[in-house]
Amino acid sequence: MDKSLICFDDASKRTDPYGELKIFAGSSSSQLGRAICRHLGAELARSETKVFSEGNVFVRVLENVRGRDVFVIQGTDYPVNDNFMELLFWVDAFKRASATQVTAVIPFFSYAKGDKKDEPRxxxxxxxxxxxxxxxxxxxxxxxxxxxxxxxxxxxxxxDHLYAMPVLVDYFREKDIPDLVVASPDVGFGKQAYKFAEMIQAPVVFGNKVRRGHDEHAEMLDIVGDVRGKNVLIVDDFTISGGTLIEMAVACKERGCKDVYACVSHGVFSKGSAAKIARSPIKELVFTDTIEHRFEELAPCCKVVSVASLFADAIMSIHRRESVSRLFNY
Structure with a gap:
């Protein structure tokens, strides 16, 4: 990243044709917000969030945003509904305070799972x-x-839709794992799995899973492809309980693989998932810092890599009215 383009001193505020940039973080993404600001050489703007005894959420902007380009970073992880409502209140507060443009930065959009009407009513x-x-x-x-x-x-x-794949690919390139096979738990993630495998020059295998209800357990029926004598890297977009990753890891072990690694963009991790993952055949589970794990201790095999630089680059590109698509070039 060219740091000469990301300068927040008084002179840059006077000469920047796009005005002053303000970055705020909601209560669910304060750590990521600070990390993004470090990459930008900026200070996180001041704000406050209160939750009253009956559960009402109150937000207040503590800086002048009139005429500013505002970015508010707020993920919608647990508690999902509270964090989403807080995001709406932040957007409303900035608009009422006369911000020129308000960009909702949502590192993890939880309700993305509800994308279709696949059942009646x-x-x-x-x-x-x-x-x-x-x-x-x-x-x-x-x-x-x-x-x-x-x-x-x-x-x-x-x-603007970013991908964590460049960060995850770089991590496993540096590990240089021999005889590596990339595994997708289902064909739904197949396109991304092919891209991942192409980047690290490895073959791809697929799991055939079935989910029989709305619980988080998926049954792995078969694996399409050979994993015998190979090291396996399972890739997916997110995991909640770790169930799909564990089922895939067990299936690979039963078919004679060596070590099993896994990586996901979003490590949600519901209650009790850490113990299950710790007991699983997964040697290392890598995920990004889109979610802050304040309520559940992570399993010893877990490793967090940061995507703050990607978000920082995207924020500056949006502010400067530049193309964001260059960030998609792996």
Whole structure:
């Protein structure tokens, strides 16, 4: 990243034709917000969030944002509904304070799983969330690894969709694991798995899984491809309980693989997942810092890599009205 383009001293504020940039972080993404600001050489703007005794959320902007280009970083991980409502309140507060443009930076968009009406009389939850963000006044959205990329079409405002793959690929390139095979737990993640495998020059195998209900357990029926005598790297966009990754790891071990690694963009990790992952055949599970794990201790095999530099680069590109698509070139 060219640091000469990312300068926040008084002279840059006077000469920047796009005005002053302000970056705020909600309560769910304060660590990532600070990391992004470090990459930008900026200070995280001041704000406060309060939760009253009956559960109401109160937000307050503690700096002048009139005429500013505002980015608010707020993921929608656990507690999902509270964090999403807080994001809506932030957007509304900035618009009422006369910010020129408000970009909702959502590192993890939880309701992306609700992208279709595949059963009778159910809500398309991702579309409802998109409508709410637009109604609150968001001018654009910046997010990472949506469960279904077509969710971008649910919005009438611009959506910049980042991928964690470059960061994860760099990590495993440096490890230089011999006889490596990339494994996708299902064909739904197949396209991304092929890209991942191409980047690290490895073959691909696929799992054939079935999910029989709305619980988080997936049954692995078969593996398409040979893993015998190979080291396996399971790739996916997110994991909640670790169930799919564990099922795939067990299936690979039963078919004679050596070590099993795994990586996901978003490590959600529900209650009890750490113990299950620790007991599993997974040697190392790598994920990004899109989610802050304040409520569940991570398993010893877990490793976090940062995507703050990707978000920082995207934020500056949006602010300067430059192309973000260059970040997609792996």
């Amino acid at each position: 159910v809500s398309i939850r991702a579309r409802v969330c998109a409508d709410c963000l637009e109604a609150a006044g968001a001018d654009r959205v910046l997010t990472m690894d949506l469960h279904s990329p077509q969710i971008q079409g649910f919005f009438k405002i611009p959506v």
